[in-house]
Amino acid sequence: MEEEAKDIINDDQEYVINMGPQHPSTHGVLRLVLSLKGEIVRNVEPHIGYIHRGIEKMCESITYPQIIHLTDRMDYLSAHINNEAVCLNVENALEIEIPERVKVIRTLMSELTRIQSHQLWWASFGMDLGGLTCFFYGLRDREKILDIFEETCGGRMIVSYSCPGGLMYDIHPNFQKRVKEFVKYFRKTLPEYDDLLTGNVIFRERTAGVGKLSLEDAISYGVTGPSGRASGFSCDVRKHEPYSAYDRVSFNEVLYTEGDTYHRYLARIEEMRESMNIIDQLIDNIPEGPYAVKMKPIIRLPEGEYYQSVETARGELGVFIISDGNKNPFRIKFRSPNFTNLSALNLMAKGFKIADLVAIGGSLDLVIPDIDR
Amino acid sequence: MDNIQLEQFIKSLDNDLDIKLGKQFPEVTVPASKLYYIARQLREREEALFDFLFCLTGVDYGSELGVTYHLRSTRYGHSVVLKVRTTDRENPEFQSVTNIWKTAEFHEREVFDLLGIKFTGHPDLRRLFLESSFGFPLRKDYSDDVNVVTR
Numbered sequence: 147m148e149e150e151a152k153d154i155i156n157d158d159q160e161y162v163i164n165m166g167p168q169h170p171s172t173h174g175v176l177r178l179v180l181s182l183k184g185e186i187v188r189n190v191e192p193h194i195g196y197i198h199r200g201i202e203k204m205c206e207s208i209t210y211p212q213i214i215h216l217t218d219r220m221d222y223l224s225a226h227i228n229n230e231a232v233c234l235n236v237e238n239a240l241e242i243e244i245p246e247r248v249k250v251i252r253t254l255m256s257e258l259t260r261i262q263s264h265q266l267w268w269a270s271f272g273m274d275l276g277g278l279t280c281f282f283y284g285l286r287d288r289e290k291i292l293d294i295f296e297e298t299c300g301g302r303m304i305v306s307y308s309c310p311g312g313l314m315y316d317i318h319p320n321f322q323k324r325v326k327e328f329v330k331y332f333r334k335t336l337p338e339y340d341d342l343l344t345g346n347v348i349f350r351e352r353t354a355g356v357g358k359l360s361l362e363d364a365i366s367y368g369v370t371g372p373s374g375r376a377s378g379f380s381c382d383v384r385k386h387e388p389y390s391a392y393d394r395v396s397f398n399e400v401l402y403t404e405g406d407t408y409h410r411y412l413a414r415i416e417e418m419r420e421s422m423n424i425i426d427q428l429i430d431n432i433p434e435g436p437y438a439v440k441m442k443p444i445i446r447l448p449e450g451e452y453y454q455s456v457e458t459a460r461g462e463l464g465v466f467i468i469s470d471g472n473k474n475p476f477r478i479k480f481r482s483p484n485f486t487n488l489s490a491l492n493l494m495a496k497g498f499k500i501a502d503l504v505a506i507g508g509s510l511d512l513v514i515p516d517i518d519r
Numbered sequence: 520m521d522n523i524q525l526e527q528f529i530k531s532l533d534n535d536l537d538i539k540l541g542k543q544f545p546e547v548t549v550p551a552s553k554l555y556y557i558a559r560q561l562r563e564r565e566e567a568l569f570d571f572l573f574c575l576t577g578v579d580y581g582s583e584l585g586v587t588y589h590l591r592s593t594r595y596g597h598s599v600v601l602k603v604r605t606t607d608r609e610n611p612e613f614q615s616v617t618n619i620w621k622t623a624e625f626h627e628r629e630v631f632d633l634l635g636i637k638f639t640g641h642p643d644l645r646r647l648f649l650e651s652s653f654g655f656p657l658r659k660d661y662s663d664d665v666n667v668v669t670r
Contacts (some may be wrong), residue, residue, distance in 0.1 A: 194647065203656050366622065450542070451541065451600075477578050
């Protein structure tokens with residue numbers, strides 16, 4: 147028995163193993179079928195659908211305000227941004243003018259969501275590569291944002307804060323104070339992240355030059371978000387098609403050209419800084435006014451097709467609604483960023499070792515419920 | 520190119536196409552036989568350069584099945600929507616665009632899985648989410664007495 151096992155590994159032939167569906171570094175129920183030659187990955191075949199809930203089908207029988215609550219359950223780390231995507235689409239279709247206050251609060255919430263998502267990513271990415279301290283640092287800071295969410299929205303992760311026409315309720319009186327406290331605090335603790343990982347020699351050795359994705363491939367495979375921008379693909383929806391209050395804030399689109407794991411890592415760290423800049427510009431300038439406009443009790447979209455994309459923490463989320471004039475959509479499609487990012491994994495991991503596959507998968511920041519929907 | 524120039528450009532590719540200037544994007548309805556040719560031209564012609572397929576949706580219109588392609592050019596920033604339909608519900612088939620845009624590989628598998636539309640020329644057309652005995656749940660005539668509650 148032992149001899150046979152030895153033969154497989156030392157043999158020239160490829161062999162196939164399963165990674166997942168229950169594997170700590172796939173962050174959920176993702177099964178990767180690996181063809182290996184020794185330790186070298188020859189082919190990666192993702193098998194997905196373990197938590198496919200048929201959200202698109204479910205949405206065909208419920209109303210637009212109800213859909214908001216299902217979108218939370220797709221990319222649960224970008225829950226607020228998913229809500230916003232559907233709300234914006236419905237509002238644009240109905241041609242409703244949204245109060246300025248709502249736009250600014252939505253933008254602030256989106257950026258807080260982005261920071262907490264990147265914090266959790268940083269925490270688990272460090273852990274994937276063997277640094278357990280990262281996990282505690284990341285979650286320690288993330289907790290502060292979740293507390294702010296809890297105070298204002300009632301929910302910590304699944305916030306369901308936006309609704310067509312505005313927000314569910316106004317912000318908590320403490321909101322501005324606590325957000326300012328958080329930004330001040332996080333500006334002090336973010337350099338700790340750099341001390342722990344960014345400048346670490348072992349970390350650099352394991353990530354620099356690993357899993358390169360060229361600009362052409364990034365565009366062809368539709369890899370968006372920080373992963374795409376690390377390859378030089380200028381795909382930030384906030385810049386190219388500004389929604390909410392992004393047209394009145396100045397921020398940099400973080401772009402690199404190398405496209406390896408290390409630069410996907412840097413892109414997210416830099417994005418946290420940019421997000422804090424955006425928050426700084428808006429937090430003292432929340433306009434007074436209503437937090438929602440009065441909507442009809444039953445929302446019917448006029449017949450037609452509507453597309454809205456937003457920038458989640460992972461890339462471009464598109465919501466495509468085909469309406470036949472009823473109170474529920476005829477067809478709704480979520481173009482999820484993780485689904486398309488995953489399709490490039492095979493290309494990136496070919497020729498590297500299994501341990502590198504873990505690093506590459508971690509740098510894509512996959513959230514499985516968003517892939518399966 | 521703005522939408523009107525785009526319309527002229529697409530007209531120059533094929534005069535018979537039905538082009539509608541929608542609120543957001545110009546919408547082009549393409550017959551299934553010309554889909555691949557038009558897609559290829561849109562990707563490769565220097566003045567159009569639609570290199571980013573950002574959304575691929577399969578739709579069941581009731582009597583017809585169709586696929587909608589949302590395309591964008593990362594260099595020029597313009598977008599266009601391609602639409603293709605078929606009345607054949609038993610054996611719907613379109614040409615695959617996987618060798619034009621790699622991202623279509625996953626998206627077409629998803630459409631095949633949920634709507635049963637086949638794509639000829641796809642390198643690996645298997646079901647993506649569901650098992651092979653499952654029906655095609657996104658079709659309007661799909662029925663499941665246990666899991667789908669109609670109100």
